[in-house]
Amino acid sequence: MNPPDADARTLARTFLEQTLSAEGNALMLEHATREEVVRRLAAARRSVGAAAAASTDGAAVLPDAEVGPGPAVTEPMIGEAPDLDTLAALVASCSRCTLHESRKNAVFGEGAPNARVVCVGEAPGAREDETGRPFVGRAGRLLDRLLLAIGLPRKSVYICNVLKSRPPRNRDPLPEEVAACSPYLLRQLALIEPEVIIAFGAFAARTLLETKSALGRLRGTVHRYSGYPVVATYHPAALLRNPSWIRPTWEDLQIVRRMLDGAGDREAGIG
Numbered sequence: 001m002n003p004p005d006a007d008a009r010t011l012a013r014t015f016l017e018q019t020l021s022a023e024g025n026a027l028m029l030e031h032a033t034r035e036e037v038v039r040r041l042a043a044a045r046r047s048v049g050a051a052a053a054a055s056t057d058g059a060a061v062l063p064d065a066e067v068g069p070g071p072a073v074t075e076p077m078i079g080e081a082p083d084l085d086t087l088a089a090l091v092a093s094c095s096r097c098t099l100h101e102s103r104k105n106a107v108f109g110e111g112a113p114n115a116r117v118v119c120v121g122e123a124p125g126a127r128e129d130e131t132g133r134p135f136v137g138r139a140g141r142l143l144d145r146l147l148l149a150i151g152l153p154r155k156s157v158y159i160c161n162v163l164k165s166r167p168p169r170n171r172d173p174l175p176e177e178v179a180a181c182s183p184y185l186l187r188q189l190a191l192i193e194p195e196v197i198i199a200f201g202a203f204a205a206r207t208l209l210e211t212k213s214a215l216g217r218l219r220g221t222v223h224r225y226s227g228y229p230v231v232a233t234y235h236p237a238a239l240l241r242n243p244s245w246i247r248p249t250w251e252d253l254q255i256v257r258r259m260l261d262g263a264g265d266r267e268a269g270i271g
């Protein structure tokens with residue numbers, strides 16, 4: 001059931017106000033430190049290296065401990081990654097497109113490996129590139145709040161991007177970069193098996209749904225990506241620039257909430 005309009009407006013306004021005044025406030029959830037992430041990646045990479053060395057099919061052998069660009073990661077290697085840690089190790093060493101030359105860190109994604117909801121953004125920005133973590137800048141803090149508003153603490157969902165490396169100066173991703181990186185997203189989804197994917201922003205929505213339609217036409221309903229239900233909505237960074245989009249974003253997130261609560265497609269607002 002939708003909350004009354006006035007409540008929705010108040011909540012929507014509260015998201016923005018809190019976010020704008022909340023740099024570093026207590027709602028920032030605990031996150032793994034960069035050191036922990038690198039340690040986990042190195043360990044995962046060692047296990048991929050061992051698996052590749054043991055395989056008889058001539059698959060590329062990954063260098064051992066260092067996390068950095070290595071030999072080509074092939075699509076079968078991605079498709080056969082048995083878990084998220086292994087996949088993250090492949091991303092950390094990936095040179096399938098030229099973005100590995102300029103990135104500081106690959107940004108694989110993070111969150112609950114069995115999350116009911118996967119949030120997909122466009123590509124890492126400067127802060128994400130620095131930290132190796134998705135959605136950690138201002139837009140990320142707003143994302144955390146939007147999710148909390150539908151009862152989903154950041155740690156309960158999985159957050160990632162279409163691209164795992166930052167495009168220089170945050171330019172739009174190129175088709176060849178999307179093509180090179182998409183198998184990772186596909187494998188992430190296959191390993192997590194979410195109940196709902198939220199595509200944040202026109203780029204993520206258009207990429208997942210293979211359409212050129214405007215976000216305004218894609219939002220408000222439920223689509224499918226590789227069999228998974230997809231709800232498309234505005235990107236948190238766009239909301240920071242355009243507070244009037246908070247209201248429709250709130251409505252889109254209510255669709256997600258209703259889906260998680262077990263509403264049937266029609267009841268959840270599908271189609």
Ligand code: URA
Pocket residue numbers: 121122123124125128133134135136139161237
């Ligand atoms: N914008 C995105 O699309 N992804 C991030 O991780 C950060 C900002």
